[in-house]
Amino acid sequence: MNAMSQDATTSPLSINDLQAMKQRGEKISCLTAYDASFSALINKAGIDVILVGDSLGMVIQGHTSTLPVTIHDMVYHARCVNQANQRAFIIADLPFMSYSTPIIAAENAAKLIQQGGAQMIKLEGARIETVRFLVELGIPVCGHLGLLPQLINQLGSYQVQGKTPEDAQRILTEALQLQEAGATLLVLECVPAVLAKEISIELNIPVIGIGAGVHCDGQVLVLYDMLNISITKRPRFSKNFMDSAVSIEEAIIAYHQAVKQSLFPSAEHSF
Ligand code: KIV
Numbered sequence: 001m002n003a004m005s006q007d008a009t010t011s012p013l014s015i016n017d018l019q020a021m022k023q024r025g026e027k028i029s030c031l032t033a034y035d036a037s038f039s040a041l042i043n044k045a046g047i048d049v050i051l052v053g054d055s056l057g058m059v060i061q062g063h064t065s066t067l068p069v070t071i072h073d074m075v076y077h078a079r080c081v082n083q084a085n086q087r088a089f090i091i092a093d094l095p096f097m098s099y100s101t102p103i104i105a106a107e108n109a110a111k112l113i114q115q116g117g118a119q120m121i122k123l124e125g126a127r128i129e130t131v132r133f134l135v136e137l138g139i140p141v142c143g144h145l146g147l148l149p150q151l152i153n154q155l156g157s158y159q160v161q162g163k164t165p166e167d168a169q170r171i172l173t174e175a176l177q178l179q180e181a182g183a184t185l186l187v188l189e190c191v192p193a194v195l196a197k198e199i200s201i202e203l204n205i206p207v208i209g210i211g212a213g214v215h216c217d218g219q220v221l222v223l224y225d226m227l228n229i230s231i232t233k234r235p236r237f238s239k240n241f242m243d244s245a246v247s248i249e250e251a252i253i254a255y256h257q258a259v260k261q262s263l264f265p266s267a268e269h270s271f
Pocket of ligand 1: 053187220222
């Protein structure tokens with residue numbers, strides 16, 4: 001949070017606000033951002049959560065995966081986003097190999113919070129003991145299940161996860177374990193809408209979907225995909241909000257409203 005003056009409409013959101021949104025059935029809107037200018041626009045549009053995602057490795061740095069992203073990169077971009085942030089809740093990703101042990105995870109999470117200004121860190125997979133350790137240290141954690149882009153070299157391709165009953169059950173079990181370990185938010189990526197719905201109902205914590213259907217407690221998209229400026233092909237679950245907008249600001253507002261009104265994602269953007 002920077003030193004700009006706050007009023008009621010710009011007072012910063014906390015995890016309690018996001019939890020309350022789930023409780024009253026208000027959808028949580030989230031977009032990725034990596035710099036101050038987009039952070040300011042996203043704040044102006046009223047988006048609830050900014051994810052400083054390691055997707056920056058692809059959309060900012062031009063890599064073919066998120067794997068080359070370092071903790072130094074993440075801290076730099078989180079700090080840029082935080083510089084112009086007023087109201088949005090900021091989550092920053094722990095990049096590949098930056099949480100290989102609980103201690104290493106804690107050291108890197110501290111950098112994202114202390115130097116980057118993030119309010120919460122996100123890590124991929126069912127790293128239950130790492131999550132428990134971070135939470136005990138006072139570090140808020142967002143889990144990330146379903147498609148795990150940091151595992152691309154094991155997965156072979158970016159595919160929908162949780163399609164078999166066994167895999168769906170595994171993801172549900174892991175989601176419950178993450179919640180039990182103290183995670184207070186969960187991102188679900190590329191899973192069937194019916195599974196995401198079940199997980200969103202089962203969990204007390206908010207579930208933010210990407211390619212996970214309309215029944216999640218909130219939605220996130222990669223900013224450059226929804227603005228149609230990514231150098232890679234837009235995933236099926238994303239949508240070009242510039243299609244019917246005359247400005248970037250209008251496209252972001254349209255996304256925010258579509259999420260709040262449960263108009264996005266529709267069936268064509270779900271699995
Ligand atoms: O890095 C990122 O942008 C993400 C989203 C795909 C959820 O983790």
